[in-house]
Amino acid sequence: MKKTTLMLSLIAAMAVSNTSFSQTDNGLLQAAQKKKADLVNDLGRLVNIDSGTDDAKGLGQVEAVLAQRLKELGAQVEIVAAPPAAGKMVIGTVAGSGSKNIMLMIHYDTVFGIGEAARRPFKVSGNKAYGPGVADAKGGALIILYALDLIRERGFREFKTLTVLFNPDEEKSSLGSRDMIRKLSADQDYVLVFEPPEADRVTVGTNGIAYVYLSVKGLASHAGSAPEAGRNAAVELSNQIMQLKDLGSPAKGTTVNWTVIQAGDRVNIIPEKASATADMRMSDLSEIERVQQDANRIVLKKFIPETEVSVKVENRRPPFSKNAASDELAATADRIYQELGKNIQPVVMRYGTDAGFAYNPNTGKPVVLDGMGIVGDRIHSADEWADLDSVVPRLYLTVRMIESMSKAGSK
Numbered sequence: 113m114k115k116t117t118l119m120l121s122l123i124a125a126m127a128v129s130n131t132s133f134s135q136t137d138n139g140l141l142q143a144a145q146k147k148k149a150d151l152v153n154d155l156g157r158l159v160n161i162d163s164g165t166d167d168a169k170g171l172g173q174v175e176a177v178l179a180q181r182l183k184e185l186g187a188q189v190e191i192v193a194a195p196p197a198a199g200k201m202v203i204g205t206v207a208g209s210g211s212k213n214i215m216l217m218i219h220y221d222t223v224f225g226i227g228e229a230a231r232r233p234f235k236v237s238g239n240k241a242y243g244p245g246v247a248d249a250k251g252g253a254l255i256i257l258y259a260l261d262l263i264r265e266r267g268f269r270e271f272k273t274l275t276v277l278f279n280p281d282e283e284k285s286s287l288g289s290r291d292m293i294r295k296l297s298a299d300q301d302y303v304l305v306f307e308p309p310e311a312d313r314v315t316v317g318t319n320g321i322a323y324v325y326l327s328v329k330g331l332a333s334h335a336g337s338a339p340e341a342g343r344n345a346a347v348e349l350s351n352q353i354m355q356l357k358d359l360g361s362p363a364k365g366t367t368v369n370w371t372v373i374q375a376g377d378r379v380n381i382i383p384e385k386a387s388a389t390a391d392m393r394m395s396d397l398s399e400i401e402r403v404q405q406d407a408n409r410i411v412l413k414k415f416i417p418e419t420e421v422s423v424k425v426e427n428r429r430p431p432f433s434k435n436a437a438s439d440e441l442a443a444t445a446d447r448i449y450q451e452l453g454k455n456i457q458p459v460v461m462r463y464g465t466d467a468g469f470a471y472n473p474n475t476g477k478p479v480v481l482d483g484m485g486i487v488g489d490r491i492h493s494a495d496e497w498a499d500l501d502s503v504v505p506r507l508y509l510t511v512r513m514i515e516s517m518s519k520a521g522s523k
């Protein structure tokens with residue numbers, strides 16, 4: 113190859129690679145940087161209010177702050193009760209001039225009890241912030257509010273509607289808010305969920321959660337004077353747990369683990385009743401039916417024939433199954449991060465989130481992406497932290513995602 117040809121092909125290669133990187137939106141980057149100090153202040157304010165899932169008073173205080181902020185951002189705000197949840201849902205809507213419906217959602221309850229925030233209040237050390245719920249998910253709630261503020265400042269209105277949902281009961285399976293999540297999601301083109309990622313990642317799949325309930329009915333009798341007249345439910349339960357310990361499927365990524373066992377309350381009585389509960393995780397919803405059928409067949413084989421054994425699989429939270437449209441949205445997130453000289457990795461998480469209620473595997477709509485919140489780790493523990501260096505990139509990402517999704521398909 114001659115030198116000139118080599119040079120030309122090098123120039124051609126550079127031109128191609130240049131087109132795959134977009135310019136940084138410096139105006140947006142600077143605007144996001146200006147918001148950071150206020151966002152961190154607000155994070156301290158929210159973290160210092162206890163809002164455990166059963167804490168109606170604390171949840172009410174956080175709800176008031178979130179609703180007020182949404183109103184200030186020009187949203188129509190509705191507060192909706194979510195029985196049996198102690199807290200309420202905060203729903204904000206902003207109307208635009210485009211064709212896409214986009215929802216941003218996250219929970220504002222935490223796993224912590226009353227007094228936790230007073231014991232270990234919000235604290236910043238270096239680039240990390242600490243405190244109950246700092247990453248999961250008060251950081252995510254503020255990324256949503258400040259991204260909306262940036263969108264408003266930019267005068268961007270090319271969406272049809274922007275809907276914000278803050279729910280109060282995610283940490284207890286969203287029993288009171290799941291119907292609303294499904295209902296609102298059915299009208300959306302896109303749903304972004306702001307759970308905390310552990311690094312520069314977004315979540316393209318989460319596991320579903322089910323409980324498996326096993327119960328045994330035997331016959332009570334005095335353990336000292338007439339044990340042979342009893343039918344020991346605890347012994348039969350032990351037999352069943354041994355038989356049912358491999359209900360999971362490594363090939364399908366389904367796990368079933370027996371975690372809670374109860375039997376008997378008096379040492380001198382053969383127990384009449386015994387029960388156990390298993391934690392089940394799956395990425396394929398049909399595994400619920402498969403596990404139920406396998407379990408039904410297995411429990412017929414008893415160690416003590418005169419006992420009654422029943423098993424029931426209860427769907428607690430459907431999976432957000434990995435799908436092509438979410439992968440594509442994650443690729444968009446990566447392209448936007450490249451504008452900042454960074455990359456974003458799509459990951460599948462083993463835990464369950466509200467993305468499972470937003471995503472409908474039958475229609476494939478809306479397109480869902482999770483892990484859009486503030487970067488953090490050690491969630492549900494006293495060491496939970498949020499990475500304050502992620503605030504600016506995550507605000508930039510959210511705003512650019514909203515702009516990109518609004519314009520999708522209308523090139």
Ligand SMILES: [Zn+2]
Pocket residue numbers: 219248249282307308
């Ligand atoms: Zn969470």
